[in-house]
Amino acid sequence: MGAGWELGAAAGRSLLLCAALLLAGCALGLRLDRGRGAADRGVLAWLCYDALVHFALEGPFVYLSFVGNIADSKGLIASLWKEYGKADARWLYFDPTIVSLEILTVVLDGSLALVLIYAIVKEKYYRDVTWGK
Numbered sequence: 001m002g003a004g005w006e007l008g009a010a011a012g013r014s015l016l017l018c019a020a021l022l023l024a025g026c027a028l029g030l031r032l033d034r035g036r037g038a039a040d041r042g043v044l045a046w047l048c049y050d051a052l053v054h055f056a057l058e059g060p061f062v063y064l065s066f067v068g069n070i071a072d073s074k075g076l077i078a079s080l081w082k083e084y085g086k087a088d089a090r091w092l093y094f095d096p097t098i099v100s101l102e103i104l105t106v107v108l109d110g111s112l113a114l115v116l117i118y119a120i121v122k123e124k125y126y127r128d129v130t131w132g133k
Contacts, residue, residue, distance in 0.1 A: 014080040021056060025049025032121050044120055047113045054110030061091075062102050069093045 007015075029045030036044075060077040064070055070081045071092040085092035119127035 010079040011083050013076060014083050017076060017080060018057075021052045022049055025052050028052075032117065034121075036120075040120055044117060047117050047120075051110055051113040051117065054106050054113065058102050059106045059110070062099060062106055065094050065099045065102075 025048040026045040029043075029048040030041060032044050032048070033041045057077065057080065061070070061081055064073045064078060064081070069092060070078055070085060073081075081091055090098050116127070118124070
């Protein structure tokens with residue numbers, strides 16, 4: 001690979017944060033499984049990771065976008081979004097389309113992940129798409 005592919009410190013921290021969220025999601029999902037089958041364990045791990053990403057990464061993006069902009073923000077989450085913004089500058093400054101879609105993913109997708117986690121853990125009838133058959 002050429003010199004353009006070197007991993008900078010901010011990109012490395014961003015990757016570590018995402019890896020930590022993946023490990024935390026898997027650990028939480030496995031903790032919640034309590035003897036369920038392999039499919040449920042995998043789904044719980046994925047849903048926990050999904051909820052963490054929506055609430056811990058995308059939620060702060062929405063907040064930072066409303067109180068200022070990502071380009072002027074400091075901190076680990078801001079540096080992650082600055083890396084993302086290198087590919088598309090709309091992520092660095094308040095873009096109504098981007099922010100409105102992120103609000104939807106935080107609120108709807110994050111909440112849906114929590115509902116599905118609850119449904120699997122409590123063995124609710126709506127946890128499986130085949131409940132009506």
